[in-house]
Amino acid sequence: NIAYNHLIVASTSADIGAAASIAGNLTISGAADMGDGVPISVGGDFTTTGTGTITFSAGEQMTVGGNATFGGGDETGLLSSGTLTVGGNFTQSGDPKSFAPDILFGNFGVNFNGGAAQSVAFANPGTSYFRHVALAAAKTTGDLLLTTDVHVAGDLNLSASPVNVSAPGRIVTLHNGSVSTPSSPGLFTAGELVIRGQPSSLPSVLTLPVTFDS
Numbered sequence: 001n002i003a004y005n006h007l008i009v010a011s012t013s014a015d016i017g018a019a020a021s022i023a024g025n026l027t028i029s030g031a032a033d034m035g036d037g038v039p040i041s042v043g044g045d046f047t048t049t050g051t052g053t054i055t056f057s058a059g060e061q062m063t064v065g066g067n068a069t070f071g072g073g074d075e076t077g078l079l080s081s082g083t084l085t086v087g088g089n090f091t092q093s094g095d096p097k098s099f100a101p102d103i104l105f106g107n108f109g110v111n112f113n114g115g116a117a118q119s120v121a122f123a124n125p126g127t128s129y130f131r132h133v134a135l136a137a138a139k140t141t142g143d144l145l146l147t148t149d150v151h152v153a154g155d156l157n158l159s160a161s162p163v164n165v166s167a168p169g170r171i172v173t174l175h176n177g178s179v180s181t182p183s184s185p186g187l188f189t190a191g192e193l194v195i196r197g198q199p200s201s202l203p204s205v206l207t208l209p210v211t212f213d214s
Helices: none
Strands: 002-004 007-009 020-022 026-028 031-033 039-042 046-049 053-055 060-064 068-071 082-086 090-092 109-112 118-122 132-135 144-146 150-152 165-175 188-196 210-213
Touching (some): 118 150
Parallel strands (some): 026 046, 046 068, 082 109, 109 132, 150 165, 165 188
16 A cells, blocks of 8 residues: 555556555546555645546556546546545546546446535536436435536446435436435435436336436
8 A cells, every 4th residue: 555645646657556645636647547456545636727637447446535637537437336425526627528437338327426416517427427426325414416427327326325415406317227316314406407318226116307318
């Protein structure tokens, strides 16, 4: 296990390749490969910037205590397997596809586990999107606010946590996946939930406007 204070990856071909613990921030302006399923712990913020990209391809697990910002280059095909757990806010900016997990063969997931309120913002909803997204069971306090439209090309799993998930005036679009609502007393609210394709599972009760767009 390699320990760092802060880590900046500027190389155009960097293989992290070993379990790492980063007390501060991880910033990627080059191209970083997470390596062979290794765990990475980031105590501060994670950021891709400029043309920076990160690859998850072998079930890697990265835990970020602070904010996660994908503001770098095109991630198409680079996020195929593994999990990103975020304790702070999640933001997509930069390239329109700076957060575009593999849909055809991938199962990359994002979990939210922060003890305080968290937010999600996509500058390019649709070209950037979640594959799978979930509330972690450890998230027992602090609501999740979706401040922009959000697309989920897989499962939206909220049932492990009792916090509120809200997207006031925003559209949440589910593509061929499943959706579950937070456990009591949590609520899932949005301007509209759009369901495209064939959902694999839906709750028996949804207390928000729903549109089926096949």
